[in-house]
Amino acid sequence: MERSEHVRHHKNFSVALIFSILFFISAICAYAQETVTAEADKGSSDNSLREFFEKNVTASLEYKFFGHFRKVKQDNAQYVHELLMKFDAKYDFDKNTSIILTPILRTDTRHFTAGVIDRLQETEERKYHFNFKEGFLVTRSKNLDLYMGKKIYSWGKAEGFNPTDNINPYDFLDFPDREKIGVLSAAVEYSMGNYSVDIVFIPFFTPSRLPGQSNRWSGNIEGETTNFDNVIIPSDLSGEVHERDLPAKTLGNSQFAGRIKTTISGWDMALSYYRGFDSVPVVEEETIGPARHYTPKYNRISNYGLAIATTFDKLEVHAEGAYRDTAKGYDDDFLAYIIGGSYSWDDLGLEFIEKISLYFEFAGERITNAKDSRKRFSSTDYSRPLKRSVLGSLVFKFNEDVDLRIGGNYNIDEYDHYIQPKLTYKFSDKLKVKIGLDIMTGHKNTFWGKWRNNDRVFTNVLWYF
Numbered sequence: 202m203e204r205s206e207h208v209r210h211h212k213n214f215s216v217a218l219i220f221s222i223l224f225f226i227s228a229i230c231a232y233a234q235e236t237v238t239a240e241a242d243k244g245s246s247d248n249s250l251r252e253f254f255e256k257n258v259t260a261s262l263e264y265k266f267f268g269h270f271r272k273v274k275q276d277n278a279q280y281v282h283e284l285l286m287k288f289d290a291k292y293d294f295d296k297n298t299s300i301i302l303t304p305i306l307r308t309d310t311r312h313f314t315a316g317v318i319d320r321l322q323e324t325e326e327r328k329y330h331f332n333f334k335e336g337f338l339v340t341r342s343k344n345l346d347l348y349m350g351k352k353i354y355s356w357g358k359a360e361g362f363n364p365t366d367n368i369n370p371y372d373f374l375d376f377p378d379r380e381k382i383g384v385l386s387a388a389v390e391y392s393m394g395n396y397s398v399d400i401v402f403i404p405f406f407t408p409s410r411l412p413g414q415s416n417r418w419s420g421n422i423e424g425e426t427t428n429f430d431n432v433i434i435p436s437d438l439s440g441e442v443h444e445r446d447l448p449a450k451t452l453g454n455s456q457f458a459g460r461i462k463t464t465i466s467g468w469d470m471a472l473s474y475y476r477g478f479d480s481v482p483v484v485e486e487e488t489i490g491p492a493r494h495y496t497p498k499y500n501r502i503s504n505y506g507l508a509i510a511t512t513f514d515k516l517e518v519h520a521e522g523a524y525r526d527t528a529k530g531y532d533d534d535f536l537a538y539i540i541g542g543s544y545s546w547d548d549l550g551l552e553f554i555e556k557i558s559l560y561f562e563f564a565g566e567r568i569t570n571a572k573d574s575r576k577r578f579s580s581t582d583y584s585r586p587l588k589r590s591v592l593g594s595l596v597f598k599f600n601e602d603v604d605l606r607i608g609g610n611y612n613i614d615e616y617d618h619y620i621q622p623k624l625t626y627k628f629s630d631k632l633k634v635k636i637g638l639d640i641m642t643g644h645k646n647t648f649w650g651k652w653r654n655n656d657r658v659f660t661n662v663l664w665y666f
Contacts, residue, residue, distance in 0.1 A: 259289045262664045265309075267375070269417070269657040276417035281375075283309035287334070297341050303334040313374045321351050321385045322405045324447065326413065328372065335383050348388040353381050354401065356460060356473060357521050358510040360560050361592040361610070364523035364537040365473045365506030368401060368458050370409040370480035373583055376418045376652070377621070377639050378659075382407060396463045403456040406448045408499065409480040409583065417655055440493030445482055448499060454478075473506040473523075481584035483532065483577045498577065501528040518542035524569070531577045534570035537585070539563065541592070556598040560608075564590045582648050589613045602627040610649070617643020617650045635661040 265283040272279050285307040293299045308314050308330055317331040337350025357363030369381040388401045412418040448454040456477030463470055482497035503526045510519035522538035541562025549557065564587040587610075594608030609620040623637030639657050643650025 257290055257292050260287070260666055262286050262666065264660075264662040265378075266660040267378075267657050268659070269655060271654045271656070273417045273654050275415055275419065278311045278417070281309060281311045283307065283311075283313075298339070299341075300336075300338050302336045304331070304336075305334050306331055322407055323382050323410070324408060326410065328374070328410070333383075344391060344393055346390040348386070348390075351383040351385050352388065353383045354388075354458075356458075356471070356506075356508075358469070358471075358508040358519040359521045359539045359541060359562060360543070360594075361562055362539050362564050362587055364521055364539065365471070365475075365504070365508055367475040367477070367504050367523075368403065368456075370407050371583075372410040373418065374410055374412055374416065376412070377619075382410065396461065399458075399460040399462070401458040403458075403477065404452075405450050406454060406456065406478050406499070407480070408445070408447060408482065411481070411583065418652065440486075440495055443494060443496040445497035446485075446499075448478055468509055468511045471506075471508045473504075473508070475502075475504040475506070478502065479527075479584055485577045487576075500531050500577070502526065503528075515546075516542060516544050527572070530572045533568045533572050535566055535568045535585075537564075537566050537587075539565075539587075539592075553599060554597055555600055556596075558596040558598070559593070560596075561593040562591070564592060586648055587612075612643070612648060615643060615647040615650075617641075617647035619649045631665045633663045635659075635663075 263285045265281075265285070267281040267283075269279045269281075285305060287303065287305045290302045290304075291299055307328060313328055314330050315327045316325070316329055318329045318333065321333075321336075323329075323332075333351060335351055335353055337348050337352045339349075340347045354368045355363075355366065356368065357366045368386075369384055371379050372382055373379050384403050384407050385405055386401055386403045388399065391398045391400075456475070458473070458475045458477075460471055460473040478499040479502050480499070482499050485496050485498045487494045487496070504523045505526075506521070506523035508519070508521040510517065512518075519542060520538070520540045522536055524534070524536050526534050539562050541560070543558060543560045545556060545558040547556040566585065566588045590613065591611045592609070594606055596604060596606045598604045603624075603626050605622070605624050607620070607622045609618060611618040618641075620640045621637055623635055625633065625635045627633045637659055639655070639659065641649045641652045641655060643653060645651055645653070
């Protein structure tokens with residue numbers, strides 16, 4: 202057997218094996234649940250195991266399908282199947298101390314997953330078949346909460362884009378279905394009266410996970426080449442492309458974030474600061490002898506943020522902005538901001554529609570100090586995607602079980618856009634199904650236009666057990 206055929210056979214066998222394991226585990230869980238329930242109905246007194254799991258653990262099995270309408274040159278995977286099993290576990294040692302664990306098993310036919318977790322810091326090019334999405338210890342007192350472990354943070358007030366949310370990197374392997382990556386950290390949340398303070402320390406850098414050259418979401422267009430982690434090199438810049446250079450694990454390279462929140466006259470306000478690295482790399486060009494060398498590296502940045510929000514009856518408004526200062530003149534200093542709000546109509550007097558909600562935002566960027574760095578240049582739009590854009594969604598809630606969301610993004614200067622209609626149907630408290638479309642249009646040199654051949658239909662089935 203040829204090596205390529207052997208690798209392909211091994212990958213197919215791994216996918217089939219993981220799918221079988223997930224199905225087997227879910228079947229066991231369902232059978233155990235039915236068995237324990239039946240024993241309880243018979244008057245069994247030994248329900249400690251069932252009570253423990255009911256109190257501390259919830260589980261879900263999720264199936265995702267993506268069907269692209271067109272094939273692309275760099276990626277032959279037109280149809281993608283993904284299966285995930287997730288457990289949310291919480292155990293209280295006492296009334297003040299708890300441990301939260303979110304183990305996840307996953308696999309897919311596109312080979313976005315490989316191996317199992319071997320470290321808490323995620324730096325691999327692909328997702329793990331087995332991993333902990335989160336896993337941390339929390340200790341609470343009257344005014345102070347302490348967290349330690351792998352955690353996901355959500356900062357900011359906006360709906361579609363959060364300039365002040367810089368702590369967690371993202372997994373961009375499937376860009377429209379992106380997800381946050383947990384970081385190993387220690388955090389303090391202190392509250393007193395109308396004020397609260399959050400402090401987060403991240404000792405080790407975790408990069409965003411970017412599509413490789415054989416991925417249809419790599420974003421490379423004619424006249425450009427990519428390496429394994431989506432660093433785009435113009436074809437006229439010939440040279441040797443090296444693997445990414447991650448910041449060393451030193452105290453000086455640790456990251457820090459802080460936030461102060463309060464409410465004044467009905468306005469929620471938050472001041473924030475982040476010091477660390479941009480999770481998306483740039484390319485550093487070096488000339489060594491007669492040859493040029495290109496290395497993906499990560500700019501050190503400082504972000505100063507402000508977020509505000511309030512409500513006027515049914516109208517919610519918010520604004521969020523962050524000033525980014527890039528060290529050593531490697532990139533522009535700029536202000537990224539977003540302004541928007543939401544409004545709901547829930548007294549329509551219509552039998553078939555219970556509620557209509559509108560979300561609307563404008564995102565922009567203003568460069569305060571343009572830096573023409575000849576040493577490093579941007580390689581991807583993932584770090585600064587929204588220069589001048591309109592974002593929004595319209596949600597029709599027909600009843601508690603059915604809703605239709607039509608969302609999208611339009612870039613004003615480049616006339617490219619993204620639209621996603623999505624229908625959600627809740628069959629029961631344990632079964633939910635989503636179906637929808639991802640539609641991208643624009644010139645091939647624009648942010649959404651470079652993925653114009655990636656339009657697709659998707660289905661998501663989520664079962665809680």
